[in-house]
Amino acid sequence: MAAARATLPLPRLPVHPSPRSHLKPFPSLSARRSSAAAGVAASLRLGDVIEAQQFDRGALTEIFEVAREMDALERGTTCRGAGRSRVLEGYLMATLFYEPSTRTRLSFEAAMRRLGGEVLTTENAREFSSAAKGETLEDTIRTVEGYSDIIVLRHFESGAARRAAATADIPVINAGDGPGQHPTQRIDLYEAARGKYIVDKKVLDVLPKHAVIMHPLPRLDEITVDVDSDPRAAYFRQAKNGLYIRMALLKLLLVGR
Secondary structure, three states: OOOHHHOOOOOOOOOOOOOOOOOOOOOOOOHHHHHHOOOOOOOOOOOOOOOOOHHHHHHHHHHHHHHHHHHHHHHHHOOOOOOOOOOOOOEEEEEOOOOOOOOHHHHHHHHHHHOOOEEEEOOOOOOOOOOHHHHOHHHHHHHHHOOOOOOEEEOOOHHHHHHHHHOOOOOOEEEEEOOOOOOOOOHHHOOOOOOOOOOOHHHHHHHHOOOOEEEOOOOOOOHHHHHHOOOEEEEHHHHHHHHHHHHHHHHHHHHHO
C-alpha cells in the first residue's frame, strides 16, 4: 500500500486590475467647458491621442489656439532660452520608437524640452530594446509607464497604439503605427492641404500667387529642390508648425489649458 503523501496548497497569485478596454476620446470643447463650470480642471489629462477621428471641430480649434500661443511664446524666447515656458517642469516623456524617425521623434522631444519637461528616448526599439528578446508590447508599456508621465509611441504594426493605450494608465500619443494612423501629422496640416503629384517649376508657373505648397516630408521625388526658394513653398514652415502643435498637445494632455 502506497504511503500517503502530504500536499501543500499552491501560492495565490496577485490579481491585477484589467487594463482599460477602450480609448478615452479627446474631450470636446463643450465638455471641457462644462467640466470647468463644475469646478473640475478643464484639461485633457489621462486622454490618449490615437486616431484623427478623436478630434472634433471644437477640440481642433482649441489645439490650434494653444499652438498659436506656443508660436508666440517661442518668438519671444531668446537664443539662450530666456522667457521660455516651464509649464511641464517635473514631467517626463518617454519616446518609444520601434521604427526609425527623425522629424517626428525630434519634434516631440523638442516640444517637451521647450516646455521645461524631460525626455527618455529609445530610438529603433525594435532592435535595441527588450523587444529584440521577445518582450511583448504590453509588458514594455507597463514598464515604461513606471518611468514616465506620457508615452509617445511609433510602431510597425497597425493597431499597436490602441493596444498600448489599453494597457497604460498614462496618456499615449500615436506617432505612427505601421500602415495605420499618424494623427499628429494630420493635425500638422492646419496650415493647408497636401497633394499626390510631383511639384516642380512647371507646376509653379501655373499655380496662383496665393497657393501654398505643403508636404509632411521626406519629399523623396514628389517636390523638386528648385521649388524650395519659392515663397509659396511652406513644407519647412509646416515642420516648424508641427513643433507648436506637439507643444500644445503635451500641455493640454498633461496640465490642461
